[in-house]
Amino acid sequence: MIHIMQNRLDRGFYRFQDEYEKKILEIMRSGWYVLGPEVEAFEKEFAAFVGADDCVGVASGLDALCLAFRALKIGPGDEVIVQGNTYIASVMGISINGATPIFVEPDEYYNLEVEKIEGKITERTKAILVVHLYGQASNMPPIMKIAQKYGLKVVEDCAQSHGACFQGKMTGSFGDVGCFSFYPSKNLGAFGDAGAIVSNDDKICANVRMLRNYGSEKRYYNKVVGVNSRLDEIQAGLLRVKLSHLRELEAERERQCNRYLEDIHNDKIEVPHVREGATHVWHQFVIRCKERHALMKWLEEEKIGVIIHYPVPPHLSEAYQYLGYKRGDLPITEEYAEEVLSLPLYNGMTMEEQSKVINAINLF
Numbered sequence: 001m002i003h004i005m006q007n008r009l010d011r012g013f014y015r016f017q018d019e020y021e022k023k024i025l026e027i028m029r030s031g032w033y034v035l036g037p038e039v040e041a042f043e044k045e046f047a048a049f050v051g052a053d054d055c056v057g058v059a060s061g062l063d064a065l066c067l068a069f070r071a072l073k074i075g076p077g078d079e080v081i082v083q084g085n086t087y088i089a090s091v092m093g094i095s096i097n098g099a100t101p102i103f104v105e106p107d108e109y110y111n112l113e114v115e116k117i118e119g120k121i122t123e124r125t126k127a128i129l130v131v132h133l134y135g136q137a138s139n140m141p142p143i144m145k146i147a148q149k150y151g152l153k154v155v156e157d158c159a160q161s162h163g164a165c166f167q168g169k170m171t172g173s174f175g176d177v178g179c180f181s182f183y184p185s186k187n188l189g190a191f192g193d194a195g196a197i198v199s200n201d202d203k204i205c206a207n208v209r210m211l212r213n214y215g216s217e218k219r220y221y222n223k224v225v226g227v228n229s230r231l232d233e234i235q236a237g238l239l240r241v242k243l244s245h246l247r248e249l250e251a252e253r254e255r256q257c258n259r260y261l262e263d264i265h266n267d268k269i270e271v272p273h274v275r276e277g278a279t280h281v282w283h284q285f286v287i288r289c290k291e292r293h294a295l296m297k298w299l300e301e302e303k304i305g306v307i308i309h310y311p312v313p314p315h316l317s318e319a320y321q322y323l324g325y326k327r328g329d330l331p332i333t334e335e336y337a338e339e340v341l342s343l344p345l346y347n348g349m350t351m352e353e354q355s356k357v358i359n360a361i362n363l364f
């Protein structure tokens with residue numbers, strides 16, 4: 001019986017193996033390994049890809065978020081609105097700076113429910129963190145309107161949405177700052193940790209550029225107490241190779257997910273919906289099932305790997321007990337956490353592998 005993994009990154013590597021190996025050797029032989037010409041070139045290419053003025057490479061997606069809020073001077077006493085059903089790193093980007101996350105329930109597309117934002121705004125609210133979860137662009141125009149009305153900053157967590165657009169405009173280019181992760185499993189994944197911010201505001205970019213390198217603009221002259229969140233040349237060089245093929249990789253994921261949408265027929269399973277005006281780059285194909293436990297057991301017997309994104313919503317996580325939330329405070333978020341399941345999805349998944357997944361789901 002063939003075993004199907006939920007995700008596998010080796011297939012993505014072998015498709016462009018020659019290019020990756022050539023690039024890595026070139027960098028190793030160059031003698032320059034951190035913050036060099038590859039990082040600069042990647043920053044330029046990625047800013048152009050997103051349609052932003054500038055991009056600053058950092059060490060991870062979490063660092064991108066932390067440094068974005070720090071550059072916006074959002075800290076103790078400030079509140080940031082964020083959806084309840086996100087990966088915990090989104091929330092940590094807020095709380096590491098001493099600011100307080102204020103959770104809002106998601107909509108049926110797993111993104112921030114626009115109607116519920118205004119009710120959470122107080123005089124302490126400084127920003128809205130929009131997470132384009134699972135790869136689908138959020139409903140940005142009304143969010144930007146609310147932000148304008150109340151004078152709030154908008155930070156976009158694009159860790160799962162590289163290349164996704166709302167009405168033709170790229171995620172990461174709507175708000176004050178767009179934050180990206182290039183963790184290996186992301187759609188634009190490196191071969192180690194990496195991240196970046198994009199922005200049209202040169203002050204924010206200059207600030208993050210300074211903070212990522214010990215708070216210095218000029219070597220050994222430190223303006224503020226910064227961090228070490230530098231991007232290395234190998235990751236940047238490999239990201240350039242992958243970025244040059246991203247459209248092709250995303251087209252493949254789209255074909256795979258359209259097939260799931262067309263061929264999954266089971267009343268017990270709810271497949272994802274795509275909002276009018278939004279594109280979905282399918283970081284994950286997330287279904288919902290009231291009998292998730294039984295479904296997982298069945299898929300395990302069939303040797304099909306699945307993952308729950310995410311089993312514990314941040315407001316109920318041990319890490320955020322100090323915020324004082326309890327079960328029942330965010331019923332939709334909690335319901336999703338109990339029902340969602342991410343099906344196998346990766347570049348290079350064969351038709352045969354996918355057929356096996358579809359048959360098993362339909363037989364459940």
Ligand SMILES: *Cc1c(COP(=O)(O)O)cnc(C)c1O
Pocket residue numbers: 060061062063086087089090131157159160181182183193194195
């Ligand atoms: C992966 C991810 C992050 C964090 O990125 P890292 O590179 O792992 O630090 C943040 N937000 C979301 C939504 C993510 O999926």
